[in-house]
Structures are given as structure tokens and as C-alpha cells.
Amino acid sequence: MHDEHGNNLQKADASKAVQVTGLSGVPPAGNEFVRMESEKEARKISDGRKAGMQREMMRKSKKRDIEGIFQKQIESSAKKSLNLIIKADVGSSIEALKKMLGNLPSDKVELHIVAEDVGQIAESDVYLAEASGAIIVGFHTNIEPHAEPILKELNVKVFKNNVIYHLVDTIREEMRVRLDKIREETKVGEANVIAVFKASTLGSIAGCTVTDGMISRRHAVKVVRNKEMIFEGTIRSLKRHQDDVKEVVKGVECGILIDGFNKIEVGDTIESYEVTYREQQL
Known part of the structure; x- marks a missing residue:
């Protein structure tokens, strides 16, 4: 604690202007400054108040930030979402990160910032992330030691970097991996x-001639x-004469038993497809 001339102070009387260093974050203007008997007691009260603020924020913004997010996912299943909690060293770092995140493609995955704050990643941030399904993003900040075991216990993702x-x-990659793979069929x-042959234990077996491909x-x-x-x-079973076979080619007759379908009729066509899944890009 220092006065306006940079001199060290052990105490400050009422209305005395001082400069305080060593805090874990930058408090907003107007916050109350209270002296405690020990750092342990101060930290306990600070963590309790912060957790209470986070819970209050969640209560007030529940429909907008959490239920609203889930409702949007129900209304538009084609569009995914990624929830974020942003922590940084100063407010300008948060604004810079938000600005760059705003430039990411959002046609397929929408970013939702559940909370943002200055300071280290704390227990309350972890609990909020677990409740809202969010990822914690730390920019120029660290994780408080007592929050580390809770992160592991709740399996909450944290990404932090100074670049x-x-x-x-x-975050772009986290958005991409949330996209469903695209199903592609190749006949x-x-x-x-x-x-059509009826088997009491199996169902309807289709006697077929392969007319194209295999x-x-x-x-x-x-x-x-x-x-x-x-x-x-x-296909549940594929036979050539009485033998089980893996495949049958064009011009060959075979017996096909389709799993879960017993309404096959003469004249139907059975088409065979190879199904693959391709990853999407943002």
C-alpha cells in the first residue's frame, strides 16, 4: 500500500487516498474495500461472495443464457452452440478476445458467452461452467490452486494461452468438432x-437376382x-444356394434376409449402399 508519493504505508485513515497492489484481479470502481484479520479469512469471504454473485447472475439470466440456449438448439437442430466463460487479466483483453471471436463463422455453430470477468479462474467459474455446459477460456491469466482439483473432478474443459x-x-476447432458428420451414400x-420364401423362425427371405454391381x-x-x-x-443373412456368403455380384442369384423387414414382395428392388461419414467445416 502506497500514498500519492509512492511511500509505503502500514495503515490508512478514513478519506486517505492510497494505491494498493497485490490483488488477484482488478475490482470494478465503487466496490467496497474491507480489512480482514487474515488472508485466509479474506479469501474465504471473497470466494463466497463471488460464488454468490455467479449464482445470482445465473438466476437472473437463466432464460436468456441457459434455457434460451437450449431452446434455440431445439428449435434449430441444424445449428449447434458453444458456451464460453472468459477470464482475462484486464478488461481490454476480454474485449480484444470477444472482438476476434465475433469474426469466427457462425452459420453452423453459435458462440454464447455465459460470463466474463477479470482475474484468475476460480472455483465459482468451474461450477458455472459445469452447470451451463461451458468451456472456460483464460487469456493472460491462470487457474487458482484450489480450483484445479474441482476442474478435474467435474471434467470441465479449460483453454488458456497468452497468445x-x-x-x-x-475455440474455432471446438466449434468445428461440434458439427455432426455428414452422411454420404454410394450405391x-x-x-x-x-x-419370396417364408421361414417360421426367420421371416421372409427374398430370392433375388443381382442386376447391377454387387x-x-x-x-x-x-x-x-x-x-x-x-x-x-x-442385411441379416446373405446366402448363395445353402452357403452363407459375404457378397454376391451381378448376374448371380441369392437369398437375402433383411433385418427387421418381413413384408418383401416379388417385384421389389433391393438397393445396396455404402455409407460413409464426412466431417464438416465451419
Whole structure:
């Protein structure tokens, strides 16, 4: 504690202007400054008040920041969201990070800042992140020692870095991995149903001739009737004569048992597809 001339002070009387260093963060103007008997007692009260403020903030903004987020996800399943809690050394660092995050593509994944504050990452931040499903982002700041075990216990993600571009890249990747993979189908074969055999223990077995490509047990199939798909599923059994086979090629007759479908009819077409999943980009 120093006076206006930079001299060290042990105490300050009422209305005395002083400069205080050593705080873990920058308090907002107008906050109350209270002297405590020990650092332990001060930290306990500080953490309690901060946790209470976070809970109050969550209560007031519940519909807007949490329930509202979930409602948007229900209304638009195509658009994902990523919740963030931002902690930094000073307010200008927070604003700089928010500005760069605002430039990230948001057509597929929307960023929601649940909370932002100056100072180290504290226990209350971890609990808020766990409650809101958020990731904690630390810019030019550290994690308070007593918050470390809670992070591990609650499995809350924390990304911290002193380089803003690295943080933005990390958040961009977190947005990308939230995107569902795109299903892609490649037609590999087709067979016409020329007979249907009933088996009491198995169901309806389609006697088929492969007319194009090949039919494989590992591929997905569609049943087409009058040019309309009536069923999509997988092959339970594929036989050539009495033998189980993995695949049958064009021009060969076979027996196909489709898992979960017993309404196959003569004249239906069974189409075989290879299904792959491709990762999306923002």
C-alpha cells in the first residue's frame, strides 16, 4: 500500500487516498474495500461472495443464457452452440478476445458467452461452467490452486494461452468438432426380388437376382417398390444356394434376409449402399 508519493504505508485513515497492489484481479470502481484479520479469512469471504454473485447472475439470466440456449438448439437442430466463460487479466483483453471471436463463422455453430470477468479462474467459474455446459477460456491469466482439483473432478474443459490467435484457433476447432458428420451414400448394387420364401423362425427371405454391381452383407440396403423407398436397414443373412456368403455380384442369384423387414414382395428392388461419414467445416 502506497500514498500519492509512492511511500509505503502500514495503515490508512478514513478519506486517505492510497494505491494498493497485490490483488488477484482488478475490482470494478465503487466496490467496497474491507480489512480482514487474515488472508485466509479474506479469501474465504471473497470466494463466497463471488460464488454468490455467479449464482445470482445465473438466476437472473437463466432464460436468456441457459434455457434460451437450449431452446434455440431445439428449435434449430441444424445449428449447434458453444458456451464460453472468459477470464482475462484486464478488461481490454476480454474485449480484444470477444472482438476476434465475433469474426469466427457462425452459420453452423453459435458462440454464447455465459460470463466474463477479470482475474484468475476460480472455483465459482468451474461450477458455472459445469452447470451451463461451458468451456472456460483464460487469456493472460491462470487457474487458482484450489480450483484445479474441482476442474478435474467435474471434467470441465479449460483453454488458456497468452497468445490471442492460439486461443481463437482452439475455440474455432471446438466449434468445428461440434458439427455432426455428414452422411454420404454410394450405391454399389441392385437386386430384383423374383421369389419370396417364408421361414417360421426367420421371416421372409427374398430370392433375388443381382442386376447391377454387387450386394454385400456389410452394406446398408433400401427396399424400393413402385419407385418409392418403403424400408431402409441392413442385411441379416446373405446366402448363395445353402452357403452363407459375404457378397454376391451381378448376374448371380441369392437369398437375402433383411433385418427387421418381413413384408418383401416379388417385384421389389433391393438397393445396396455404402455409407460413409464426412466431417464438416465451419
